[in-house]
Amino acid sequence: MTAKEEKTISAIEEQELFTFAEFDEEASERTGYSNYSYWGSTIRVFLKNKSAVTCLIIMISLLAFTFIQPYLPNQKNPITVHLDPNTGRQLMNHPPSKEYWFGTNSIGQDLWARIWSGTRTSLLIAIIVGVWEVAFGIAFGALWGYVRQLDALITEIYNVIHNIPTTIIMMLLAYIMRPSFKTMILVMCATGWLGMARFVRNQIIIIRDREYNLASRCLGTPTSRIIMKNLLPYLVSVIVMRIALSIPGTIGWEVFLTYIGLGLPIDTPSLGNLVNEGRRLIMSPSLRYQLIFPSAVLSLITVSFYIMGNAFSDAADPRNHW
Amino acid sequence: MNMIRYTLRRLWQSTVTVFIVLTAVFLLMRLLPVEGYFKDAYDKMQPEQRENILRSLGLLDPWYIQLKNFYAKLFRGDLGQSIVYRPKVPISEILSAKIPYSVKFGLTAMALSLALGLAMGVIQAREKGKFWDKIFTAYIVFINAVPAAVYLIFTQLYVTSVTKLPILFDRTKPSSWILPAVSMSFGGIAGYAMWMRRYMVDELNKDYIKLARAKGMSSTAIMVKHVMRNAFVPMAQYLPTSVLATISGSIYIESLYSIPGMGGLLVDAISIQDNTLVQALVLIFSSLGIIGLFLGDVLMALFDPRIKLEKRGGAR
Numbered sequence: 001m002t003a004k005e006e007k008t009i010s011a012i013e014e015q016e017l018f019t020f021a022e023f024d025e026e027a028s029e030r031t032g033y034s035n036y037s038y039w040g041s042t043i044r045v046f047l048k049n050k051s052a053v054t055c056l057i058i059m060i061s062l063l064a065f066t067f068i069q070p071y072l073p074n075q076k077n078p079i080t081v082h083l084d085p086n087t088g089r090q091l092m093n094h095p096p097s098k099e100y101w102f103g104t105n106s107i108g109q110d111l112w113a114r115i116w117s118g119t120r121t122s123l124l125i126a127i128i129v130g131v132w133e134v135a136f137g138i139a140f141g142a143l144w145g146y147v148r149q150l151d152a153l154i155t156e157i158y159n160v161i162h163n164i165p166t167t168i169i170m171m172l173l174a175y176i177m178r179p180s181f182k183t184m185i186l187v188m189c190a191t192g193w194l195g196m197a198r199f200v201r202n203q204i205i206i207i208r209d210r211e212y213n214l215a216s217r218c219l220g221t222p223t224s225r226i227i228m229k230n231l232l233p234y235l236v237s238v239i240v241m242r243i244a245l246s247i248p249g250t251i252g253w254e255v256f257l258t259y260i261g262l263g264l265p266i267d268t269p270s271l272g273n274l275v276n277e278g279r280r281l282i283m284s285p286s287l288r289y290q291l292i293f294p295s296a297v298l299s300l301i302t303v304s305f306y307i308m309g310n311a312f313s314d315a316a317d318p319r320n321h322w
Numbered sequence: 323m324n325m326i327r328y329t330l331r332r333l334w335q336s337t338v339t340v341f342i343v344l345t346a347v348f349l350l351m352r353l354l355p356v357e358g359y360f361k362d363a364y365d366k367m368q369p370e371q372r373e374n375i376l377r378s379l380g381l382l383d384p385w386y387i388q389l390k391n392f393y394a395k396l397f398r399g400d401l402g403q404s405i406v407y408r409p410k411v412p413i414s415e416i417l418s419a420k421i422p423y424s425v426k427f428g429l430t431a432m433a434l435s436l437a438l439g440l441a442m443g444v445i446q447a448r449e450k451g452k453f454w455d456k457i458f459t460a461y462i463v464f465i466n467a468v469p470a471a472v473y474l475i476f477t478q479l480y481v482t483s484v485t486k487l488p489i490l491f492d493r494t495k496p497s498s499w500i501l502p503a504v505s506m507s508f509g510g511i512a513g514y515a516m517w518m519r520r521y522m523v524d525e526l527n528k529d530y531i532k533l534a535r536a537k538g539m540s541s542t543a544i545m546v547k548h549v550m551r552n553a554f555v556p557m558a559q560y561l562p563t564s565v566l567a568t569i570s571g572s573i574y575i576e577s578l579y580s581i582p583g584m585g586g587l588l589v590d591a592i593s594i595q596d597n598t599l600v601q602a603l604v605l606i607f608s609s610l611g612i613i614g615l616f617l618g619d620v621l622m623a624l625f626d627p628r629i630k631l632e633k634r635g636g637a638r
Contacts, residue, residue, distance in 0.1 A: 303468060
């Protein structure tokens with residue numbers, strides 16, 4: 001400290017430098033209490049992400065519309081073949097009009113109705129697969145992580161399955177079974193849970209032997225309560241995210257399997273089938289609407305779920321809370 | 323010493339996996355209805371004729387004998403004969419004409435996605451939160467979320483009409499090589515960019531970078547010597563897989579642009595139900611995947627001395 005500074009400080013009266021603060025009981029309590037709530041913060045961070053909230057709103061309205069659409073007035077049946085009132089023949093490739101909002105397809109079915117029916121089918125598959133992935137993944141992963149004797153064996157099995165490309169497993173299974181709704185779900189369920197199981201296993205191995213779990217166990221807490229209170233909260237965010245992200249994933253796989261000719265039977269409208277039907281007509285520009293409409297709906301759904309899933313996983317990470 | 327032990331152990335594991343997969347695939351294919359072995363003549367044939375054909379193909383033997391014959395043939399490099407696609411032609415002959423196309427396209431696309439993807443990731447990390455970062459992020463989200471079939475079809479439709487590039491592949495026209503190779507790299511670009519960005523953003527906040535900056539290293543030198551170098555290590559793991567995957571080709575691109583490669587062949591073989599051809603292709607594709615992962619793990623262990631070879635992460 002220079003002599004000059006010393007001078008300046010000593011010039012200030014001691015009274016001004018140090019004063020007693022009033023004792024404030026409220027303030028002392030405030031430091032010991034945190035109003036942090038995991039879900040509150042998660043939701044707050046999520047809501048701050050504008051594009052994710054937009055996607056959420058789009059998605060909720062779209063989902064609601066998809067499921068009430070058949071009950072609205074003046075809706076057509078997705079598999080009825082419409083006839084031309086003048087000629088009595090099939091109303092083939094009718095361009096979008098007041099009567100047929102999205103036009104008709106190559107055998108005269110209403111594309112508008114088909115798209116929403118297809119969306120229902122595809123979403124149903126995606127949700128079943130997502131739920132299975134999470135349910136089976138967690139059950140298997142918990143077994144894998146908790147039962148030490150099984151660890152080595154299951155790890156070896158995992159390595160074998162994990163080494164085979166997913167595409168190949170799905171294609172082979174779809175190839176040897178008859179195309180149907182059941183086949184589709186079975187094929188998609190065959191591989192997705194692996195990643196989830198591995199994640200859960202790793203989490204459980206990390207968390208299992210932490211001190212607070214040891215303490216709980218010493219105090220005689222039943223295992224079910226340890227799992228519910230100490231383990232599951234770590235997994236909830238991941239579970240929600242996996243379901244959200246498995247929807248674009250499953251729709252993508254469905255489009256892929258349909259593309260290579262192993263999809264749902266053609267009389268069941270699904271997003272994959274519609275895109276594939278549209279693809280066959282791309283060489284005539286006036287019929288491209290049959291590709292563009294299903295692709296647009298499909299992209300809207302997949303992009304929204306993808307953005308939402310990622311935003312949620314960011315929001316659920318406590319490091320992004322404040 | 324440790325390294326050799328790890329490699330051998332991993333090699334053994336991969337070999338076992340290959341055998342399990344080969345056996346499983348072979349047995350699964352036996353579950354298929356036998357009609358697939360007759361081309362279109364099944365309905366016209368007498369039951370005795372059918373039986374004769376099946377016997378000559380060895381399909382009436384018990385499954386373990388079939389399996390033994392299958393392995394015996396495989397060790398001689400014989401993948402069997404095509405039934406419907408090009409009847410009685412050895413599959414290895416069909417494949418040898420197809421592989422060069424797939425590999426050429428695959429390697430071009432790989433080079434493109436590495437160059438563009440890494441550059442994109444670096445730009446994003448340096449401009450974090452600004453204009454280009456947002457544009458590229460939108461691209462990555464789009465590519466990851468929308469099924470490849472959809473955006474590839476639209477690329478083929480609209481880019482060809484705007485640029486006047488040929489819509490189908492033609493060996494003799496060099497311009498018809500451009501679009502398939504470029505659109506094949508879309509996914510790779512997004513993948514590498516996303517990875518590079520995340521990695522660099524994480525890494526730039528670390529203490530050793532601050533130290534390097536404090537001791538007066540230039541930003542470029544930090545990038546090249548520290549960040550990029552470390553970023554490459556995990557990438558080494560996926561490199562062999564990507565290189566080998568070029569052999570199997572891209573299913574979408576090859577069938578969309580009618581390129582006579584392996585991926586397109588698989589789609590054809592499935593649609594005409596040529597069982598032996600499907601079987602051979604599935605075997606090749608899955609073996610390539612397994613070999614790729616093996617090489618990747620070994621390469622990664624070579625590159626990064628910090629990886630502990632014997633201890634599995636977290637397992638006690």
